[in-house]
Amino acid sequence: MNLARSAVEYILTAGVFSSVYIPKWCCDSLWAPVKRMNTPIHWYNIDEHFMPVNISPCKGDLVIIINFYGLINSKLQDKLAQEYPYLLIDNSQAFFSLPQQAASTVYSARKFFGVPDGAYLYTNYRLSSPLDTDSSYRRFEYLFKRLDLGASEAYEDFKHNEEVLSKDGMKRMSKSTQAVLNGIDYKRVKMQREKNWAFLDKNLKGMNNLKKAMPPGPMCYPFMCENGNDARRFLIGKKIYVPIYWKDALIRLSPTDLEYSYVNDILPLPIDQRYTNEDMRTIVQCLEGYFG
Incomplete structure (x- = not known):
């Protein structure tokens, strides 16, 4: 399709x-x-x-x-x-x-x-x-x-x-x-995404309010924290692009809904196949510095 x-x-x-x-x-x-x-x-x-x-x-x-x-x-x-x-x-x-x-x-x-x-x-x-x-x-x-x-x-x-x-x-x-x-090497892509997730989870799990097992070849590392939008802006200021899923859904949600906090407080941290251990280390250091 x-x-x-x-x-x-x-x-x-x-x-x-x-x-x-x-x-x-x-x-x-x-x-x-x-x-x-x-x-x-x-x-x-x-x-x-x-x-x-x-x-x-x-x-x-x-x-x-x-x-x-x-x-x-x-x-x-x-x-x-x-x-x-x-x-x-x-x-x-x-x-x-x-x-x-x-x-x-x-x-x-x-x-x-x-x-x-x-x-x-x-x-x-x-x-x-x-x-x-x-x-x-x-x-x-x-x-x-x-x-x-x-x-x-x-x-x-x-x-x-x-x-x-x-x-x-x-x-x-x-x-x-x-x-x-x-032309994509799917095995390599899956392996790199899982490797990047594992690195972030090892270092950020204690700060992550959303503790979940790693799915196969994950799209991102969902990191949940209080006042997530503030942390999102901080990371974007450090040139770490963190999207929001999905702001257009807020019109259907009440502030008391669980999903309302998911929209605002989950940071989908990038872990795709382009990124290395050094990139993951940079993300960890930025968040450790932010929550200090």
């Missing part, structure tokens, strides 16, 4: 669902296709294990589960598949987690690798007509610009790319994106 949101749209189009259950804590792009197709939405909260709280879907309702930071392990996914016959697991943050056989599963390539688009969908649902193949060679320009000139110089190009993608429909993954992904 060209995008994870397209994979969601594919499921909604190929299946016949009465309504959809979606976690309040999600990116707006996830539920955009649901809204566009006028499918009724039931918003739900999650608990400290990132599992749904108090939902009772009826027959024909689709339940979407986000595998936050890859922390919903295979045993929990098996439990979910037993509870909900119509299940879609969004593994956009868990590229190296295996697909759940009894559910549809979505993966995002661009959250883990240097591609401007690309997603995978494992499902038993099928559309009657084949999808067109995407064309993405123009979208690679901002990635090359970022490599040559830095992230700040390429930011406007990135925003333009996101705007173009938001208007793109369901398509198959482009040949150029496939070619790049086919």
